[in-house]
Amino acid sequence: MLGGAPGTRTATGYGRAMSSVEIPGVRLAVQAFDAVLDAAARTPVTQVPGWPWPARPTRARLVVSIIWAVLASGLTASAVAELIAGRMLSSILGTVIGVAQSLPLLLAVRRPLVAWRIMVLGQFAGVLASYPHDPIWPWPVGGCLAMIVVLFQVAASYPRRAVVGVGLLTAVFMLLPAVPLGDTPPWLVLILCGAEALVLVLGDAILGRRTAEARLAEQAELRRQDLARQAVLEERSRIARELHDVVAHHMSMIAIQAEAAPLKIQDLPPAAQATLAAIRGAAREALAETRRVVGLLRNGDELPERVPQPGLARLDELVEAGRVSGLAVESAVVGMPRPLEVGVDLSAFRIVQEALSNAARYAPGARVSVLVRYGRDSLRVSVTDNGCEVPLVAQAGGGHGLVGMRERVAMLGGTLSAGPSEDGGFAVIADLPCGGSAAVGWPGPGVPGR
Known part of the structure; x- marks a missing residue:
């Protein structure tokens, strides 16, 4: 038994060696x-x-x-x-x-x-x-x-x-x-076999080209989908960072008011003081958690925003910036301007800003009409242009502006339509539900019509 084991292994190894040698x-x-x-x-x-x-x-x-x-x-x-x-x-x-x-x-x-x-x-x-x-x-x-x-x-x-x-x-x-x-003659058969092989090689080359083109098209489609998903994620991150200032402001105000209430109101019952203390602690904890989550969305070298988030009160600035870029911009406000929720106000501003930027990029020199319509329960923002006389080729790296608009509108539960208009231009129309809620810190009176 002891002597047979090595022999068995040797024979097995020899058989494998012989099988590896190809005839x-x-x-x-x-x-x-x-x-x-x-x-x-x-x-x-x-x-x-x-x-x-x-x-x-x-x-x-x-x-x-x-x-x-x-x-x-x-x-x-x-x-x-x-x-x-x-x-x-x-x-x-x-x-x-x-x-x-x-x-x-x-x-x-x-x-x-x-x-x-x-x-x-x-x-x-x-x-x-x-x-x-x-x-x-x-x-x-x-x-x-x-x-x-x-x-x-x-x-x-x-x-x-x-x-x-x-x-x-x-x-x-x-x-x-x-x-x-x-x-x-055998030489004639050899010539015919060579001609047959040539036909097969030519057909195989065409099949290889068709296969390569199909794979390239598939990869291009996958890349387009990846870029679209990346644009959505980047826009959602940007929206979260912008709204962080709004949420932080409100939570800070809640914490400050809850802490100042016992100083303003004398002889508060112990139960009321405990409730205010709980509100103050919850507000501070929520503010800390919000900052921590938004911090994850920032790049390593990206600093927090220190400037107040804009709104429709700065519509004149957008119109003037569009005119500087070469557009003939006209703006109008229909209805009675009123304070809006900060998220709605910010989203409306960003939609107008992105629509004017797209018009300057793809239809330079076009006439652009900006219309802000205040309804009873909704806000309509429309930006339309009459197109460009000379069609332009879309620049590389663009094409994600509409993604940001759709994300903002979807966040608010509104609707967005964007596409070619009847006069050959492009129209962006967003309907944002506002419900008539007032925003904290409304900067001033409504924007006058033009």
Whole structure:
């Protein structure tokens, strides 16, 4: 037992070493056999649409179908006529072989592999029936042309291993039998095999290009989706940082008022003092948590905002900035301006600011109309321009302004519509629910109309 264990291990290791040594040509033969099986039976015929069948149902499909029907009919008639008149075959046998060699071209538009399987058998039958009458060239011209087209379609539609099997079987059943059966020179068969390989390589190259283009398009779409998600996250982070000042202001006011109440009101009951102390502690804790969360949203080198958040009271500044950038901006306020919630006021300001920025970027020199309409329970902000006479190409890195607008409107539960207008320009219309709530620290009277 003790002596047998090492011997067993040695024999196992020797067997593995022998198995790792490949007999010359065996692996190549196995791969060729697998390729032949793939071409003959294993490859699904519906794996990919055949070339040049259009991917989408359009008029091009009808055109391709008509062209293919005419081509298949012409090549079939040529093959049948050559077999009957030139090779002296009977009408029935010549028709059957000619149809098998060329008419499956109709199937090749959608099922190239099925068409090839039928045609290669027809070519083999044609060689067997034609070599007594034409021992040097036993292939009808129409059938040869149809086979070339189908070989190209197969190579441009199926995996490479199946294409290799198709090439091997075509050579074995169509080309090589002409040497022992007839008087076809071997050099001519070699030339034909080289031409067959050239057709398959060309089709495979086209398939590779189509595959690469599809992958690039997929990667571009994934990148576009990633950029859109990144823009949404960045805009949400920006909104959170902006609203932090608003929340911090309110929470600070609550804490200060709760702390000052016992000093302003004498002889407060102990229960009231305890309640105010609880309010003060909760406000300070909420303020600390808010600052901590917003701190996570900031970059390492980004400092907190120290400037008060803007609102529609600064609409004149936006209009003037738009005019400086080359736009002809007109603004109007409809309805009675009133204090708004700080979030609504800030979002309205940012929407107008971003819309004017987009107009300056994509429609320089355009006439822009800014309209702020105060409704009973909503605020409508619209920015429309008449477009640019010379179309501009969108600049790289842009295209996310609408993302920010939509995020702000969605945060407030409003609606946003943005798109081309009837006069060829662009319109941005946002409806923000305001409910008539007053904002703390409204900077002044309403913006006058223009």
